[in-house]
Amino acid sequence: MNIVEVDRLTKKYGDLTAVDQVSFSVHEGEIFGFLGPNGAGKTTTINVLTGLARPTSGTAKVSRFDCAVEIKKAQQIMGIVPDESNLYEEFDGFENLCFCAALYGMKKNEREKKAKDLLEQFGLAEAGKKPFRAYSRGMKRKLTIAAGIIHDPRILFLDEPTTGIDVASARQIRQMIQNLNRSGTTIFLTTHYIEEAERLCDRIAFIVGGKIVRVGPLDELMREVQQENVLQLAFAEGISNLKSSLQQEFPDVVVEVSGNQAIRLRSSRPLNLTPLMRFFEERNLPVYEARIMRPSLEEVFVKITGIELERMKQEKEGKGKQ
Amino acid sequence: MKSWIAFWNILLKDMRNYYLKPPNISWGLVFPVAWTLMFFLKSQTPVNVRELLPGVISLSILFGTTSVLAVTLTFERRSRSFERLLLAPLDLNFLMLAKTSGAILFGMVNAFVPVLFASLMTSLSGLQWIPMLGAIFLIAVTSTLLGLFIAVSVKEVFEAQTFSNFFRFPMIFLCGLFIPVQTLPLFLRPLSYILPLTYGADILKFSINQNGHLALSLNFVVLLGFATVLFALSIRNVKRKWIY
Incomplete structure (x- = not known):
């Protein structure tokens, strides 16, 4: 109602x-x-x-x-x-x-x-x-x-x-x-x-x-604004040398190494976790954390309205202090 | 019943926050005393206190009510606390009656300060109390509504004071308080008769000195008419200017 x-x-x-x-x-x-x-x-x-x-x-x-x-x-x-x-x-x-x-x-x-x-x-x-x-x-x-x-x-x-x-x-x-x-x-x-x-x-x-x-x-x-699926994985040890083999195995996925112990996988299609997990298991690399990255409301707001959030905050807080 | 609870609490709040504050109380005391003293000092001949009383009572009410209501309402508008009243589920007429009732009471109390002083200086026997109380009430109502009219027209507290004086000072001379209307130049007399205080002062003159120059019933009818029209105008202005 x-x-x-x-x-x-x-x-x-x-x-x-x-x-x-x-x-x-x-x-x-x-x-x-x-x-x-x-x-x-x-x-x-x-x-x-x-x-x-x-x-x-x-x-x-x-x-x-x-x-x-x-x-x-x-x-x-x-x-x-x-x-x-x-x-x-x-x-x-x-x-x-x-x-x-x-x-x-x-x-x-x-x-x-x-x-x-x-x-x-x-x-x-x-x-x-x-x-x-x-x-x-x-x-x-x-x-x-x-x-x-x-x-x-x-x-x-x-x-x-x-x-x-x-x-x-x-x-x-x-x-x-x-x-x-x-x-x-x-x-x-x-x-x-x-x-x-x-x-x-x-x-x-x-x-x-x-x-x-x-x-x-x-x-x-x-x-509405989520144009790609992003998965972030965290490991206990360094994985930077895995980037090329991972890219070869999953050609539809864009691999980004984030630091030495984390990677970010981007795909236009939903990511299937099973082959990914198998890939790391075969290489004896335990995955400690897997997080699906969603856009924040901030990104949604900026995308929909085209307004810079920082400017909006400054305007409001300036007004609040008056 | 619920509305009356709100009415009573608004009245109490205004009394406590504004009308019973020392500067306002002293205004009610100092102003009539200053006016009376001015006549004593200025006059070459002995002053007849009873002759002065209608004018001083009228001025005490006029200055007390218009100042306080115009200033407090403008102040509440500036601090946005007046919005709180507008957002309450109270009929606007009722709300404005609650807001003005404090000023009306304040004006009536002010009126009795010169009466009290006069009673110490001269005999007040033969006063016609009923028309006098009626006049005091209606002068307080019309002056308060004039204060409301001013409050709706300004944005700043200092503007309220300046605008109030624009109305009040000419009224001292035009309403027959100290200079009889009949002795005013002919071109000024129409102005006197469009001011409510002229009729209120005339009732007071009749009640205190039996020398009013208009019919008592006419004075009351005209004052009631002014009160109704001023209230309706003020409500219209509040709706137009404060509820955007």
Whole structure:
């Protein structure tokens, strides 16, 4: 079942088309990654879905509620974590969470209990009494996520949740995202950390220049750009002298020696492991590791969008530091 | 019920974060005192405190509400914490009522500071409390909505202050607070009658000194009309400018 359905969504700001005829859906219970460079239309799409922007044309629905017409009903079931922590600087962690819960109509004892539980769960119990302005960036992100889920939303929109925070906090946040998803919350994630998306997401959409250039399950996207099969083998001893005999035995395979104790075999067809293993066995060369090399999501992204990943990272992180 | 929980908590949050802060409390005290003192020092003849009271009350409400609401809303927009309210499942009219109710209360409390000072200097017997309270409430509502109108029109906190003054200072002279509207040059009088404070000040003059120059019922109807139109305009502007 789809929890988000976007159909030919267009959003224009004057002459600028921020989102152009975008269509995609998010399945209930999945982690959906929305990837693209700065200005691609990610935040605009989230803004339309969450009610901060109105579509110029097309429809965006969350749990079958049209976001242009019944946004207040849709907002009941969604949690939103913006790209910048926007809680109240004067309030401490506990008060911030209680206030956010009150916005969803939760009663005093219910919201205080939930706030305490979340502070505990996010490792912020100690910091619960400190004003938000005294929090570190990582703590701010964690508390903002906690505020986004205090009313137990069915879908959580996470906009760049790990940008500009330390490695340990980013790791904790990724773990939280996975835990939340396991407990049944659908996650809509935008990130410019491709490896993060690769690790977390079930399905991914690439958006560039306001248009979706590809959407699909992670495996499917990777298969699409996988033009050859690559197998890497590791040995206990030197094998550089084997290259020519191996090439003779397997003429369809391109052999690359990688260091003294590893080789990489490339083929346009799937590699049959049995004759390969026999070849090494006959020469008394035990294979310690055999790894099928798949393209990374990073390669997929670069291939599909033509965008240099490093440039995208620099742009985003530059923005995050401002 | 759920909406009222949100309403109450937004009001409490604003009270705590903005209205009960020492600089704002002192603004409520210092401003009316400064105005009253100015008349005492400037006047060659003994000052009639009761005559001054309608003007000082009106100014205290006007300056208190417009400043605080315009600045706090602009500040919340800048820090994006206002987005949190827009993303909550609350009807926009209800949300804006919650946001403005704190400023309205603040304005009403401000109004009683000059009343308190006046009671120390002169007798306040014969005051017509019911129309006076009604006027204080409606001046607070219309001034707050003027603050909201300003907040929607600017992006920076300093712009909010500058833009507020653009409206407020002419109102001091045009609304009959200290200079009766009837004595203004003829070409300025139409301007007086398109400003809600003129009607509020007139009710206060009637309630305190029995010398209003317009019918009481007319003043109330016009003020209610201004409040409704300003609220509708502000909501329209919020939808147009803040929900892109």
